[in-house]
Amino acid sequence: MAEAFKEKHQSIVCGQLLTKTEADKKDPIPSVRTTEYYAQRPCSKYVAEAAFIIGNFLKEEASTLSQ
DSSP states (O other), X not given: OHHHHHHHHSOSOHHHHSOXXXXXXXXXXXXXXXXHHHHHOOHHHHHHXXXXXXXXXXXXXXXXXXX
């Protein structure tokens, strides 16, 4: 499953998945958590993709078990 995710996104490491600007941020003060902040974060997209991959894996496993 991790390989399937990595094929699509080139990494499974959060810091590498974030945009270059976010990953290179050296300021220890966190950004204010606003609606705009979350709209720019790719995290929910990656979680949804991982869930999709897991769902497909489980379907394949169930199909194999029922044969």
